Amino acid sequence: MRRRFFEHVSEEEWRSYNWQIQNRIKTLEELKKYLDLLPEEEEGIKRTRGLYPLAITPYYLSLINPDDPNDPIRLQAIPRAVEVDEKIQKYGESNPFREEEEIPGLTHRYPDRVLLNVTTFCAVYCRHCMRKRIFSQGERARTKEEIDRFIDYIKRHEEIRDVLISGGEPLSLSYEKLDYLLRRLREIKHVEIIRFGTRLPVLAPQRFFEDKLLDILEKYSPIWINTHFNHPNEVTDYSAEAVDRLLRMGIPVNNQTVLLKGVNDDPEIMLELFRGLLRIKVKPQYLFHCDPVKGAVHFRTSIDRGLEIMRYLRGRLSGFGIPTYAVDLPGGKGKVPLLPNYIKKREGNKFWFESFTGEVVEYEITEV
Numbered sequence: 017m018r019r020r021f022f023e024h025v026s027e028e029e030w031r032s033y034n035w036q037i038q039n040r041i042k043t044l045e046e047l048k049k050y051l052d053l054l055p056e057e058e059e060g061i062k063r064t065r066g067l068y069p070l071a072i073t074p075y076y077l078s079l080i081n082p083d084d085p086n087d088p089i090r091l092q093a094i095p096r097a098v099e100v101d102e103k104i105q106k107y108g109e110s111n112p113f114r115e116e117e118e119i120p121g122l123t124h125r126y127p128d129r130v131l132l133n134v135t136t137f138c139a140v141y142c143r144h145c146m147r148k149r150i151f152s153q154g155e156r157a158r159t160k161e162e163i164d165r166f167i168d169y170i171k172r173h174e175e176i177r178d179v180l181i182s183g184g185e186p187l188s189l190s191y192e193k194l195d196y197l198l199r200r201l202r203e204i205k206h207v208e209i210i211r212f213g214t215r216l217p218v219l220a221p222q223r224f225f226e227d228k229l230l231d232i233l234e235k236y237s238p239i240w241i242n243t244h245f246n247h248p249n250e251v252t253d254y255s256a257e258a259v260d261r262l263l264r265m266g267i268p269v270n271n272q273t274v275l276l277k278g279v280n281d282d283p284e285i286m287l288e289l290f291r292g293l294l295r296i297k298v299k300p301q302y303l304f305h306c307d308p309v310k311g312a313v314h315f316r317t318s319i320d321r322g323l324e325i326m327r328y329l330r331g332r333l334s335g336f337g338i339p340t341y342a343v344d345l346p347g348g349k350g351k352v353p354l355l356p357n358y359i360k361k362r363e364g365n366k367f368w369f370e371s372f373t374g375e376v377v378e379y380e381i382t383e384v
Contacts, residue, residue: 020078021050033222036073037139037188043070047094051082060095068151068311070095071141073220079249088247088279092142099143099311108310110149114348121158122166125348129178129209132166134158134197136184140219144276144315146307150184157189160196167200174206180242182213191228198236211240217269218243218250221258234265241269242301247280251292259296270301273339275322276315277306283328290329290337300339305354307344319343319354327356331372 019030029035041047044061047070053061061070072093079089098104115123115131123131133147137155145151158166170176179201189197201207216223223229233239241262245251259269271293275281280289290300303326306316326341342351361368365381 020080020082022074022078025074030075031222031225033220033226036075036220036222039074040139041070041072041074041077047072050077051080051090051094053094054085054096056097057094059097060099063097063100064095066152068095068099068143068148069141071138073139075222075254076140076219079252086278088249091279092144092246092276093140095143098314104314105310108308108313109346110310115147119165119169121162122169123348124169124173124176125350127175129180130166130170130173130176131180131182132186133182133184134163134186135188137188138183138185138219139188139216142215144274144306144309144312146309146312147184148309148311157193160193163193163197163200167204170201170207171204177206178209178211179207180211180213185214185216186212187214187216187223187229191232194229195232195235198232198239202236209238209240210236211242213242213244213272215244217241217255217258217262218245221252221254224258224261230261230265230267233262233267237266239267241267243269243271243298244273245271245289245293245298246273246276248285248288248292251289251296256296259298263297268299269297270299271339272302272304273300274304274306274315275317275325275341277317279315281317281321281325283325286325287329287332290333290339294334294337300337303339303341305341305343308346323354323356326354330356 019025022030041050044058047053047061064070076089076093081087084090117123121133125131135157136150136153137157141151170179181197187194198210201210262269273280273289280286293300303322305319305322306312308316322341329338341354343354344351358370359367360370360376365383367379367381368376369379371377
């Protein structure tokens with residue numbers, strides 16, 4: 017893979033997660049060294065400063081085609097004025113899923129699982145992020161005292177068996193704090209599943225080239241990784257290596273794609289993405305309809321578009337590679353799966369189904 021813009025950087029530096037984080041591009045002036053910015057991008061960077069700030073790892077920046085103003089990586093990573101346009105800002109909510117509860121950073125929406133937000137830091141501030149509201153809070157991780165409050169809550173609620181650790185970017189925590197969090201969780205007998213919601217395999221896969229990180233995750237197995245590839249251009253040799261290293265430690269990797277207008281709202285692009293994920297042994301789990309988040313609603317498509325994509329995938333992709341298309345309901349009411357309607361007609365126990373080829377096939381249920 018060619019390191020566009022960074023040919024002068026040694027492979028040793030390029031493969032260093034610390035180098036990637038320390039050299040994030042965070043200002044208009046820095047970004048202009050690499051790209052001829054559009055007027056709406058320059059305006060967007062200026063107007064979102066302090067509200068929805070800019071940060072891009074050199075690795076993720078290198079995936080951008082500088083000759084394409086609508087490059088899918090560019091759209092996900094570089095602010096545009098539309099994010100703060102008055103016509104856009106009147107739509108959506110900063111926290112549509114009511115994640116803030118009595119303990120800051122802990123959300124107990126479903127009876128058997130909790131979400132822990134352990135940091136506001138991200139390697140890249142994605143423009144479609146469902147938690148854009150945290151961008152302006154600065155980059156900080158939870159203290160051990162805050163983590164202890166999480167642990168105390170989970171101990172008192174024995175119905176909790178599944179803990180999702182998110183952020184921000186949860187795997188940006190220091191080794192010490194990550195080990196502390198996982199050790200405390202594993203001391204709780206009723207916690208069976210620990211998951212991480214991380215985009216680092218996409219934005220800075222170099223994090224998983226660190227043996228110490230993998231050793232910590234393996235020590236507290238079983239650990240699951242939920243990541244977030246949105247476009248086939250994000251499936252690279254580096255991300256494949258990161259996934260492979262996780263799998264060799266017995267850590268499964270699932271993917272949760274977001275349907276984004278102008279980025280991946282095309283059946284062929286989605287088919288290429290999911291085929292690419294299967295090639296690197298990542299299981300497509302969800303295709304999420306873009307959330308009604310203030311500052312991100314310009315990425316939303318119609319639900320019909322998502323259903324059209326799901327219909328296209330059927331018959332062109334192995335069943336285990338087809339994700340669940342879902343809408344996350346406002347107010348913290350949970351996820352609802354959506355499927356195209358393949359039942360064209362019914363008479364008693366007789367059904368007429370539409371096949372993936374478009375043929376209508378009669379099917380009768382005989383009860384013995």
